[in-house]
Amino acid sequence: MLKLEKLTRKFGENIAVGNATIEIPDGQMVGIIGRSGAGKSTLLRLLNRLIDPSEGQILFGDTDIAQLSGKELRAWRSDCAMIFQQFNLVGRLDVITNVLTGRLHTIPTWRSMAQVFTPRERAFAIQALDRLGMAHTALQKAETLSGGQQQRVAIARALAQEPKILLADEPIASLDPMNAKIVMDALRDINKQDGITVICNLHTLDTARQYCDRIIGMQDGRIVFDGTPDLLTTAMAREIYGAEAHEAFNEAATSTSIPAAQPVRELA
């Protein structure tokens, strides 16, 4: 159980996330929606502690994640894997080494400095890649892959961490519909098969409706909606997206619905 208690992050005067209070049970797939700048990314980065909170608590079990530092903080990051809109792979390292960086938390310093990984670790990395259908690229440099392939490698890196929670920050916003569908299917599969909690920032509404058990809507740093997809009315969605509503409902470029197979739901 992940519990946010009045979690707040300010950048100067600007409140990026204000008073966020949510409970997320283990194994849920949560979609966070909202227009650009609503605080979705900040919220996710707070959970992984890539950004420090200004106020409030993040409770996982009995531990307050907001208070962790040093070794314990890194252990938390390892438990709480993250994938990014721009994939954030190390371009000049080969794919398998990128996946193996998911193990860095557990291996001793001398081994990580010398880039020595055990056969067991390598096999584990290959298995993770294989699950995403990417094992054949193991020896290529990450920068030579296409966007969709890079995102699948990034998911394999996250799996190599053996995480309890998987955070995905706009995982499909840089992908074409076909790859977006592959990535979202993979996240859904990881959520169902491994029981890993998945928290996913999504820009488009239909993707959130299609894949998530629960949708959280954010507006100007505040949580304005929290419920199952069927509770999210068109009026509510319009309210959340404001001026971007048209884009969010129809933008085929970042949508997982491939028009030919499945028409975009008409909400507008």
Next chain:
Amino acid sequence: MGIASLSALDETQVAAVRAEHPGAFGGIGHQIRRWAPWAIALVYVIGSLWYFEIWKLADASERVWDLLRNFVVWRDMADWQYANIYKGIAQTLAMAFLGTLMGTIGALFVGFLAARNVMRIPLLRHVVRRFLDILRGVDQLVWGLVFVRAVGLGPLAGVLAIFVSDLGTLSKLYSEAIENIDRKQVEGIRSTGAGPLAIIRYGYIPQVLPVFISQSLYFLESNTRSATILGIVGAGGIGMIIIERFRASLYDQVAFVVLNVLVLIFAIDWLSKRIRLWLIGVRHD
């Protein structure tokens, strides 16, 4: 009034127009502003040359021809002590290589301490940077003199001089390369729970390594040249041989040594270019 020809203008008409539009004719102030910089530059150059006793050049011309003749007319080539010369060249190369290697290894650590995005404590970063400024601000040749005094004549002084001045320059260049990297890749590694050293090893190093290697190769090249000069102040290598034979007026031998050094520098130039290209090629396979 129609357009008259130029020759039809008389003085009174010119004066009348000048009275009406004084600006178009350029006053005395305008003339001064226009010509003064040239006059000042001319006076400065002539004055300086006079101060540096330029006429000595004319006196020297006879000796210059003598010198040039001695450079190209090679005599008694059998007893030029070639072993000595090539040992000196090898020593110079070894000095440049060892100094650059040590400077590179040192800069690998110091560069990170001086990079804004790695070293988060501003005070420590500034201390490191000012320290590097001192290493860089003093010329390599001066470091050579200092180390000759400290450890005596010989190649060790040269190695240390190259090491110290390269540490200053390479650390600065490295730290700038580090500051220009892609933050996203680092964030990706950080998000896995990797420790600070692992973040540097996997997030930073793969991105900056090609830049580091190419800069160090350039320094190896440049240091082979400057190691020659270091020898002249007594810091070992071929420079020492050059200055000894120069003082003994063995100009033909000096010319021979300088030609050999040129060949060496061309060779290193070519080799390092090949290595650089090979590295870049690997990056885009």
